Amino acid sequence: MKCECGEVMEKKRVEVAGILSEGYKCPKCGEVEFTEKQMRKMLAQKEKLLKIAVTRKIGQVGGSLVLRIPRSVEEALNLEKGEDVKIIVENKKMIVQPEA
Numbered sequence: 001m002k003c004e005c006g007e008v009m010e011k012k013r014v015e016v017a018g019i020l021s022e023g024y025k026c027p028k029c030g031e032v033e034f035t036e037k038q039m040r041k042m043l044a045q046k047e048k049l050l051k052i053a054v055t056r057k058i059g060q061v062g063g064s065l066v067l068r069i070p071r072s073v074e075e076a077l078n079l080e081k082g083e084d085v086k087i088i089v090e091n092k093k094m095i096v097q098p099e100a
């Protein structure tokens, strides 16, 4: 996909209205575009994002505690293996936030 400025756009994860989604971003001017398919996925995500509350048991792998992420959360946040997330502990809660 090409940008209006002439630069070739890169496939990137971009945040739009609080939704982290796949799109195309111009490395030169920062312009962001979406294909129709990406747009549809974004809308589906938006519906799921409103609120999810699930209960999970903490497991253990080696010496570390692990938490499995349910499919519903994976899909709502468009999470992928290997990506970085930020863990924030605040008021006895743990927030796991995908990084853009």
Ligand SMILES: [Zn+2]
Residues within 6 Å of the ligand: 003, 004, 005, 006, 007, 026, 027, 028, 029, 030, 031
């Ligand atoms: Zn551009």
